[in-house]
Amino acid sequence: MELSGELAPPMANGEAVFEAPWQGRVFGMARALAEAGLYSWVDFRRCLMAEIARWDRDPQGPYAYYDHFLNALERLLAEQGLIAPGELRSRVEALAARPHGHDHPPA
Amino acid sequence: MSRDQAIRAEALESLLIERGWLAADAVDEVIATFNERLGPMNGARVVARAWLDPAFKQRLLADGTAAIAELGFGGEQTEKLVVVENTEQVHNVVVCTLCSCYPWAVLGLPPRWYKDPAYRSRVVREPRRVLGEMGVELGPATRVRVWDSSAEVRYMVLPRRPAGTEDLDESELAARVTRDAMIGVEVL
Numbered sequence: 001m002e003l004s005g006e007l008a009p010p011m012a013n014g015e016a017v018f019e020a021p022w023q024g025r026v027f028g029m030a031r032a033l034a035e036a037g038l039y040s041w042v043d044f045r046r047c048l049m050a051e052i053a054r055w056d057r058d059p060q061g062p063y064a065y066y067d068h069f070l071n072a073l074e075r076l077l078a079e080q081g082l083i084a085p086g087e088l089r090s091r092v093e094a095l096a097a098r099p100h101g102h103d104h105p106p107a
Numbered sequence: 108m109s110r111d112q113a114i115r116a117e118a119l120e121s122l123l124i125e126r127g128w129l130a131a132d133a134v135d136e137v138i139a140t141f142n143e144r145l146g147p148m149n150g151a152r153v154v155a156r157a158w159l160d161p162a163f164k165q166r167l168l169a170d171g172t173a174a175i176a177e178l179g180f181g182g183e184q185t186e187k188l189v190v191v192e193n194t195e196q197v198h199n200v201v202v203c204t205l206c207s208c209y210p211w212a213v214l215g216l217p218p219r220w221y222k223d224p225a226y227r228s229r230v231v232r233e234p235r236r237v238l239g240e241m242g243v244e245l246g247p248a249t250r251v252r253v254w255d256s257s258a259e260v261r262y263m264v265l266p267r268r269p270a271g272t273e274d275l276d277e278s279e280l281a282a283r284v285t286r287d288a289m290i291g292v293e294v295l
Contacts, residue, residue: 017141017216022113027141027216028134029120035137038128045258049206056224065207065222070112074119083122091118 023066030073039080047072047079146215147286149180150263153190153213154289155280158268168192171263181212188212191254192265193291198245200238200291201254201262202230208256210263214286221290231255241292264291 018024034041051068077083123129153175157164167174171188175181181188188210191199203209204227209217220226230237234251245251254262266288272280287293 018138019219020113022116024138025116025120025134026112028137029116029123029129031137032129032133033123036128036130036133042258045206045208052206063224065219067112070115074115077119077123082126082128083119087122088115088118091122092114095114095118095121 019066023069026066026070026073030069033077038082039076044072044076047076051075141211141216145211147213147284147289148281149175149178149215150210150213150286150289151281151284152178152277153180153263154265154284155277157190157265158272158280159277164192164265167265175213186258187260188263189254189260190263190265191252193267193294195249195267197250197252198238198243198291198294199252199254199262199264200230200234201256201264202227203256204228204231205257208258208261210256210261213263214289218286238292241287243292243294264289266293266295269295 018027030044033039034044048069051072055063055068074083074085074088078085078088120129120134124131153167156178157167163174163177166177167190171190172181174190175188186208191201193199203221207217207222209221226237231253234253235245238245238251256262266284268280269283272283275283283295285293285295288295
């Protein structure tokens with residue numbers, strides 16, 4: 001893929017916007033749901049701040065920003081009654097049980 | 108583990124789409140916007156315009172949100188943009204101590220270090236030292252001001268125009284402006 005010119009991702013100072021594709025998916029979901037009016041960005045920010053504050057108080061493992069971001073999104077969706085933690089767990093288990101080499105979204 | 112996060116993200120997205128809360132291509136659209144349309148190249152254009160056009164600079168410092176809208180930027184978020192000007196007397200630097208608030212419309216998404224605990228806490232406590240570590244040496248007469256972003260207000264630094272750029276046009280000037288200079292951790 002051509003990664004230079006006008007359409008190149010912003011990589012000023014050598015950094016890509018997202019370090020792994022899932023980080024982009026999580027960020028995109030959080031924004032898209034706010035844009036669709038399912039919650040306000042202020043609500044999301046409150047959850048993100050709470051996740052980060054939890055780590056600041058008692059760091060478990062290295063700081064990983066998008067882990068906090070994903071935790072915050074899951075928590076907010078549960079809080080708002082949109083996706084219950086149990087439902088999410090079952091879906092995660094179903095996806096994780098796919099045979100090796102098939103752990104990608106269905107075409 | 109990264110594979111776990113990837114599966115959790117995939118599970119969430121599939122559930123949200125099934126329920127009809129998320130359009131199938133909504134996430135792709137957000138990612139494309141941040142990859143292609145929002146980034147430091149926008150802020151660089153704003154800075155170059157301000158260097159060349161004193162009236163624009165005045166409007167920019169008075170009401171950042173309205174001034175960047177003149178160039179077609181903004182609208183991604185409702186937060187207010189405040190632009191702070193570096194001078195011989197004052198050097199400005201931006202942080203978000205509580206999370207990662209950042210002026211998306213002009214700078215895109217923040218770099219990794221901006222979100223890290225070390226920068227968030229240290230730049231407030233010992234800004235001169237952090238700036239020194241990042242390569243910014245300030246004279247003793249220059250005051251440092253640290254701006255803490257919030258849900259309501261996002262900050263961008265208007266760097267000082269480098270010497271020897273008198274003959275450059277707007278796009279040549281924009282090419283000299285870096286993301287780090289607009290956060291305040293670099294001097295051009």
